[in-house]
Amino acid sequence: MGANPVVYGEAYGFNPKTLLIYGHYDVQPPEPLEEWKTPPFEAAEAEHERIVARGASDSKGNVKAIESYKALNFDLPLNLKVIFEGEEEIGSPNLPKYIETYRGRLKADAAIYFDGGLDYKGRPGISLGLKGILYVEFRCKTAKTDGHSSLAPLIENPAWKLINALKSLKNEGGRILIEGWYDDVKVPTEEDISLLEEINEEDHKRSIEELKRHFAVEDLLGNVEGLEAIKKLLFEPTCNIAGLCSGYTGPSSKTVLPSEAYAKIDFRLVYDQNPGKLFEKLKVHMKIRGFRDIEIKLLGSLEPSKTPTSAPIAKAVKMAAEKTYGVKPQAAPMSSGSGPDYVFTKRLGVHSVWTGCAPIFSNAHAPNEFITKKTFLDGIVYASLIMENSHRCESPFSAGELRVKTRFNTLGGSSST
Numbered sequence: 001m002g003a004n005p006v007v008y009g010e011a012y013g014f015n016p017k018t019l020l021i022y023g024h025y026d027v028q029p030p031e032p033l034e035e036w037k038t039p040p041f042e043a044a045e046a047e048h049e050r051i052v053a054r055g056a057s058d059s060k061g062n063v064k065a066i067e068s069y070k071a072l073n074f075d076l077p078l079n080l081k082v083i084f085e086g087e088e089e090i091g092s093p094n095l096p097k098y099i100e101t102y103r104g105r106l107k108a109d110a111a112i113y114f115d116g117g118l119d120y121k122g123r124p125g126i127s128l129g130l131k132g133i134l135y136v137e138f139r140c141k142t143a144k145t146d147g148h149s150s151l152a153p154l155i156e157n158p159a160w161k162l163i164n165a166l167k168s169l170k171n172e173g174g175r176i177l178i179e180g181w182y183d184d185v186k187v188p189t190e191e192d193i194s195l196l197e198e199i200n201e202e203d204h205k206r207s208i209e210e211l212k213r214h215f216a217v218e219d220l221l222g223n224v225e226g227l228e229a230i231k232k233l234l235f236e237p238t239c240n241i242a243g244l245c246s247g248y249t250g251p252s253s254k255t256v257l258p259s260e261a262y263a264k265i266d267f268r269l270v271y272d273q274n275p276g277k278l279f280e281k282l283k284v285h286m287k288i289r290g291f292r293d294i295e296i297k298l299l300g301s302l303e304p305s306k307t308p309t310s311a312p313i314a315k316a317v318k319m320a321a322e323k324t325y326g327v328k329p330q331a332a333p334m335s336s337g338s339g340p341d342y343v344f345t346k347r348l349g350v351h352s353v354w355t356g357c358a359p360i361f362s363n364a365h366a367p368n369e370f371i372t373k374k375t376f377l378d379g380i381v382y383a384s385l386i387m388e389n390s391h392r393c394e395s396p397f398s399a400g401e402l403r404v405k406t407r408f409n410t411l412g413g414s415s416s417t
């Protein structure tokens with residue numbers, strides 16, 4: 001299957017520095033459709049100044065910021081290189097190849113991963129790293145066909161087998177039991193902890209309270225609260241069953257012995273775990289534990305990323321956030337989410353900051369996703385101010401061969417295959 005095209009554009013500003021802006025144009029599937037109040041792909045206006053559509057709150061504001069300079073006939077404050085990919089929601093499987101192919105063209109002083117959102121105080125989340133991910137599928141087939149459940153004493157049930165395999169992956173406390181899983185974990189560092197401690201304890205408590213309220217959950221795993229919960233969220237590798245299926249799940253009953261069972265599992269990885277190495281360790285674990293006939297399929301992977309607190313782009317983003325939103329922003333050493341940020345930090349070797357302008361609990365990836373008009377407009381200002389501030393920050397990298405003149409030049413779609 002061919003890759004979705006990566007859309008690339010360049011624009012020149014009056015400062016020789018170059019900022020690489022990353023965004024994505026793909027979205028999650030809209031299902032379940034019956035829960036949408038308006039059609040998911042029609043951008044309907046709704047109460048509280050909301051614009052409702054699939055993708056409404058996802059990676060917005062950055063293009064409009066560039067357009068506004070053009071509309072006002074202003075010179076851009078620095079050179080821009082913009083890439084929009086169409087496979088972020090499926091783990092960016094082709095982006096690393098694209099980055100490798102166009103490494104020279106993509107040379108920049110820093111990168112901005114514009115895809116995040118605001119916190120409960122209306123401040124944009126700013127993260128100096130993203131978690132990685134390893135996404136796999138387990139498939140267990142024990143018979144050619146489903147059978148009568150009276151045969152259960154004789155024929156192995158794949159659902160039980162799969163459950164036993166899943167149980168072998170982690171203990172009750174959440175510790176992953178695959179040998180060597182934590183070998184390359186390099187976080188939290190002292191810098192990570194001090195960055196978190198700079199954040200008011202009240203803020204940690206509040207964001208955890210908001211999370212519990214939103215999901216109507218009384219206690220969190222391990223009964224953690226405040227800073228402890230945040231540390232667990234940001235620095236703990238996870239093993240999550242994303243889907244589990246076997247046998248009859250329809251109305252009423254059916255006495256059946258299923259022939260097949262499968263599960264989808266995502267492992268979130270912290271710096272500096274490598275998904276390729278961990279996939280091999282998982283396969284060894286399954287073999288040793290006697291699950292060699294469970295088929296393991298790799299569905300996707302992303303490496304974790306990390307940018308130091310002292311990075312000039314981090315300073316630029318914080319300045320822009322404070323000016324736009326009027327509140328002192330707080331940078332986190334890591335986000336609990338994942339994305340292809342490592343292609344900038346590890347493959348291109350530039351500092352990268354993840355941020356964005358989506359409203360908090362905007363139903364992202366869920367029915368009735370929305371952005372409010374205010375957060376959308378603020379996001380445009382925020383993205384513009386990041387550009388304004390980036391060129392003022394001292395850069396540790398060379399700007400290379402870039403020309404200093406204002407010119408908009410969209411190179412159009414170029415496929416990463």
Ligand SMILES: [Zn+2]
Pocket residue numbers: 024058059088115
């Ligand atoms: Zn996104």
